[in-house]
Amino acid sequence: MKKQNRNKPPDLRRMAEKRLAEKHRRPAKMSKDDAASLIHELQVHQIELEMQNEQLRQAQTIIENSNKRFSDLYDFAPVGHLTVEKEGKIIEANVTAAQLLGVTMNALINKPFNVFVHPSDKDVFFLHLRRLRKSISETCEIRLIKKGSAFFHAQLFSAPLANRATGATEFLITVLDISARKLAEEKAAQHYAILEAVIESADGPIFSVDRDYRYLCFNSRHAKAMKELYNADIKVRHSLLDYHSNLENRRAAKTNIDKALGGKIVALETYAGDETGTRRYFKILHNPFRGPGGEVIGVAVFSSDLTEQKKAEETRAHLSAIVENSFDAIFSKTLDGIIESWNASAEKMYGYTEEEIKGKPVSILVPPSHVDETPDILRKIKAGGTVRNFETVRRKKDGGEIPVSLTVSPVKAIDGKIIGASTITRDVTDQKIWERSLLDINERLLVSNQELENLGHTLSHDLRGPMQGIEALTGILLKDHGEKLNQEGKQMLNKVHESTRRIRDMISGLLDISRIARAEMHRDKIDVSALVRAIAQESRMNEPTRDAEILIENGLFAEGDAELLRIALDNLIRNSWKFTGKRQKTIIEFGKTESRLKEAFFLRDNGAGFDKKHAYKMFTVFQRLHSDSEFMGTGVGLATVQKIIHRHGGEIWAEGEIDKGATFYFTLS
Secondary structure (H helix, E strand, C coil): CEECCCCCCCCHHHHHHHHHHHCCCCCCCCCHHHHHHHHHHHHHHHHHHHHHHHHHHHHHHHHHHHHHHHHHHHHCCCCEEEEEECCCEEEEECHHHHHHHCCCHHHHCCCEHHHHECHHHHHHHHHHHHHHCCCCCEEEEEEEECCCCCEEEEEEEEEECCCHHHCCCEEEEEEEECHHHHHHHHHHHHHHHHHHHHHHHCCCCEEEEECCCEEEEECHHHHHHHHHHHCCCCCCCCEHHHHCCCHHHHHHHHHHHHHHHCCCCEEEEEEEECCCCCEEEEEEEEEEEECCCCCEEEEEEEEEECHHHHHHHHHHHHHHHHHHHCCCEEEEECCCCEEEEECHHHHHHHCCCHHHHCCCEHHHHCCHHHCCHHHHHHHHHHCCCCEEEEEEEEECCCCCEEEEEEEEEEEECCCCCEEEEEEEEEECHHHHHHHHHHHHHHHHHHHHHHHHHHHHHHHHHHHHHHHHHHHHHHHHHHHHHHHHCCHHHHHHHHHHHHHHHHHHHHHHHHHHHHHHHHCCCCEEEEEHHHHHHHHHHHHHHHCCCCCEEEEECCCCEEEEEHHHHHHHHHHHHHHHHHHCCCCCCEEEEEEEEEECCEEEEEEEECCCCCCHHHHHHCCCCCCCCCCCCCCCCCCCHHHHHHHHHHHCCCCEEEEECCCCCEEEEECCC
16 A cells, blocks of 8 residues: 655654653652562562553554555455545555556556546546535546556546545545446447347337236337237337237237246237227247246247238239139240149130140140241240230140130239249130121121112102102292182192102202212311301301301311311201291300310300200201201201211210200211
8 A cells, every 4th residue: 555655653752751851759768668669569560561562562463464454455456446635636546546547556646636537538527526525425437548558447436535624635536447347338238239120120020028018128010010900109118918908819918928928939820900990910929038047037029910911812812713713714934935824714725734734835835827926925025015915826735726815914023023924815716706797797788888878879869850840840830820729729739849849958968968978088177166157157148137146266176078077067057047046146156175075076056955865866867856837957967967077087966955055066086
């Protein structure tokens, strides 16, 4: 133990002689007996003093030995001891303290302790001393600098030694090297961080509980699952069972944990759900963990969420059922064309069983005349393409050939890589028969229609001459010989004349339709707005006194035959002009709008309208929705319009109500 020099204690003999001189008295004369008695007393006292001196020497030896043992204990204690005065200067230190700081004991005395403190921790030590002056003891952790090497971590235990009232306060500072502990703590923290990262990065929920079912730790996936299932915000040290609102799930969880607490590893697949019907499927492993004595102290639970897997399995099962029960032949093959799967319809269509065909090249199904198709299809599939409704011929096991429609699609792995192809084969034998039948019927219909058109044209042309003659003759009779007829005769002749005129107009209409059907079309870009405006102006000029408002949207164009479209629009506008004749004010509007989910031209009027349940008759030849007494007409105009619109690849339809006007819509392809 090294301590700074102190003043030596006063010389006891010198002090005793001084005190004896101050108390000296001249001895009185005594008798011989008294002198003998005094000598005896002195001899006894001398012996007593010698005995006391011997006891003192023994006591001193004991104290010196004890001091040496204490000094050795102090100097070679496993921790460093330093005595510092109130400003932090070292006044005493043991060997261990010197060794910790890498200096000699002499080098420590009178040195400020602060010089051995790491620069970043000096404020910590200053606050430690300041608090120490106000308390019984203090402790702190700082870094101390060891001479000739790096710093080490130390824990200081400090307590006051001297009486504070004297103003000479001293402190004993015990220095404990905690570098190993710090390193262990850092490693433990690192291991915990790694463990936490591993748990957190796991695919499924993970948690652990103690023997009282209280959470010790859990990852975010488990917290999320508990939130979704039970709307629970779980916390560490809270019981897992308290969060299970479903009694059945709570009992199951407790039973499985209890089994694991008994030392068994418990593995199972299960599901969890709440009152709303939400279900999640899990594969759960309950693994007991043990304390230092080998006793089970808790259970770690590892869960894999199988919900998506279960859904995928269900989807695969559904798809498999669809494939297996499909009327189409469905099979898969590798990118090299080797067949891997084969459904029941494929067996029925081609005649091969699955055992016979699996592992065989798809070329076994291809006739020699179509061998070039397979490489082309596989190249397209490898490039990520799809072959849709490819009509070809395939060969059956018995050598027969069947017409088929193929749809070939790429099969992709989870990473998106193309690993094969699926083929859906539809037998189109019946379809081909139907198509041939339809073609035959269509050809016959075309011939019949042509014959009917020719007949109609011939009849109309041949009848027009006689009807014109009848009309002319009845006109002459009425004009030149009408006075010779009575009133009834005149009426009958007038009816004949009018009926003849009407038949002539109908024949003219039929001839017009026939010409329209035969006319060669010349498509051009047409300013429809300008065409409608010109036709409407003609109607105004024919009846200039009528109060009419005609609204025409500007900038409307279309591709079509100008002459045919003029005929169609003329018929539509004259139709509207006719049926608005009984209105105080005629309102006709032409424009473009959306109807039946497509853009269409429209012509709207405020005329007599029509009963919409008879709308289907409007475009049939000679079918009229109004009598001649209401509105004159032949029943050919709208049929002509429909013929022209159809020749342009468009549609025409009408909407209206009785006495509320009508709107005609049409499209042009």
